[in-house]
Amino acid sequence: MTAGASDLRTWLDLLDGRGELARLKHPIDPDQDVAAVLERADGRRAVRFDDVAGAEFPLVGNTVVSREQLGLALGCGPHEVADRFAAALDAPRPCRQVDRDAAPVLANRLTGERLLSALPLTRQHEHDGGMYLTSALLAVRDPASGTMNLSINRLLAAGERELRALLLPGRLRRIFTEAEAAGRDLDVALVVGVHPTLVLASQSPADRELDDLEVASALAAEPLDLVAAPTVDALVPAGAEFVLEGRFRAGRREAEGPFGEYPRTYGPGGPAPVIDLIDAWHRGDAVFQTILSGGREHFYAGGLPREAMCLRALRRAGLDVAGLRLPESGSCRLAAVVALRNPAPGAATTAMLTLFLTAATIKQVTVVDDDVDVLDDEQIGWAVATRVQADRDLLVVPGAKGSSLDPSATGALTAKLGVDATVPADDREKYRQMRVSPADPERVRAHLAELGL
Structure with missing residues (x-):
């Protein structure tokens, strides 16, 4: 089994060919209706929404809903996904940097007064603090090593060009805290609409020498193509659907939350760092992406990298x-x-x-x-x-x-x-599992085939 091309649309084509992508053509309200549909389809199929009320772009969610799909994305069987991720952590692969003209994600600039309201952001749960962007990979250069860090943080939209980000303990918070202590804003590129390997790589260990993009490159079938963001100091996947460029503003905090989190309960609100958006780019016929908080896609995004880290620790x-x-x-x-x-x-x-x-x-x-x-x-x-x-x-x-x-x-x-x-x-015989062991397994398989079993 081999992993597919490392962009979202190739992955969606693969799911579609397997009958695992549904498409809703009728208009849908982004205030909980999208989440209600994704929740019902969770564990069964991805869903593309062609007409999200008020938005200029279609939306897709539930892009990974099973361990079988995880294996498909990583080019291995479902029992081998943690080993596959651990191998990528042990041997990251260099990426390929391409010119701007060769980067589909920079083909179109989002112009005009609308920015966040043009995107199909959603409110997922009844007590969420507002409309959230839940799938963006925050790409930030780590000044300690020059490597790129990826993370997924809950992002509350506030107006057309402001996002409020929950920063839990981890590498991004350390980078931001250091920049803020020096009185510097922090460049960030928000990458939306990517292959599952990039989502997984964004949850790599908080090792300041590790380049998360190189982990994604090691997980893909071919080296990952990157392009320099036009305005901020960041490298981004050239095949992403969207890139939003912005800066964390040093010393600024605004109210964020509450928000429904992975335990399927609400994470509390509080003062949060602010990102001011500067510019936005997208592919032709771009599709925006959401991750249902508390759904399987959310579980696997954070769970599989933890499995890999645990596997390495147990073996050590x-x-x-x-x-x-x-x-x-x-x-x-x-x-x-x-x-x-x-x-x-x-x-x-x-x-x-x-x-x-x-x-x-x-x-x-x-x-x-x-x-x-x-x-x-x-x-x-x-x-x-x-x-x-x-x-x-x-x-x-x-x-x-x-x-x-x-x-x-x-x-x-x-x-x-x-x-x-x-x-x-010293007592294994007492616990031995009973087994059925027919003399001719092939003959039994023929019987089962005749019965449609």
């Missing part, structure tokens, strides 16, 4: 990992399942503590043997039901660092739970 701890998943039930952030091959005594506890330290958002870890498929919730539940005794196999870590967006946490402090659902090494 000397564990033989057969599989790892941050399940959708925990928003691909709050829980983890890891399968180990022939775990020695203490291996399950080592895995739990390693994951708690590697990803602070993880508050529950279940460890299973490699006879359990980590992508199958029923198998995981079976392992817990048949291999766990509560007085023997649970680990509780109180008062640990967690996620500030977890509504059950106190601030960012949470209790963490480890569940050892592995088989005791």
Whole structure:
């Protein structure tokens, strides 16, 4: 399996050919109606909206709704996506810089008084603070290394040329804080409408030497084409649908939020840094992109890179990992399942503590043997039901660092739970799974084919 070309429209064509892209031609209200449709289609298909009320461009959402699609985007099977991302982190690939004339994203300049109101921004949830841009990759050059950092931040529109950005702890906030302390505005390019590999790369570890664009390039089938933004100091994907150029204004804060977040509860509002937009560019026949907060696309965007980081950490701890998943039930952030091959005594506890330290958002870890498929919730539940005794196999870590967006946490402090659902090494026969093993599997396959099974 090979990854496709690294732009959004090629990806949408692929989904369309697989019957996984729906198209709504009737006008739709961006105030929660778009989100309602995406929520209903979540896990099933992407949706393109041809006529969003008040906007000049069509809109697409739910561009990745399954682990099978993640594998398709990365050129691997669904069980191999974390390994594929980890390999890109270990070996980023240089990009190709092209001239402006060869960059489709700079083909058209958005002129006139309208800018943000011309775009199909949406209000997704009933208590959100306004119309939000949820899919933009904020491309910022890190002065510490000269490399490009990508991130996705919730962005509240305020007028035609102002965005208010929530900056959670991470690389972008450090870069902005340093610029602000020096009294400097910070250049930023907002990239909208990209291949899933770029969305994933935007969630790479906060390593100031890492170039997130080179991670995306390593994930793609070919080196990623970049172009210098015309006004601000940033490199952007030449095949993106839109680029908005702007600057974070040092010392300025405005009200932002609340907003529905990945735990499917609201993140609080507060004073937020401000981006003033300077210019905007787009491809011919451009399609804007949204990410449904609390949907699978949102889960996978942040979850898969965390899986890769966890996988690397577990292997550095000397564990033989057969599989790892941050399940959708925990928003691909709050829980983890890891399968180990022939775990020695203490291996399950080592895995739990390693994951708690590697990803602070993880508050529950279940460890299973490699006879359990980590992508199958029923198998995981079976392992817990048949291999766990509560007085023997649970680990509780109180008062640990967690996620500030977890509504059950106190601030960012949470209790963490480890569940050892592995088989005791000295009693494996007692726990052996029963199997059906026909003498002639081919004959059985023929029977099933005749039955349409």
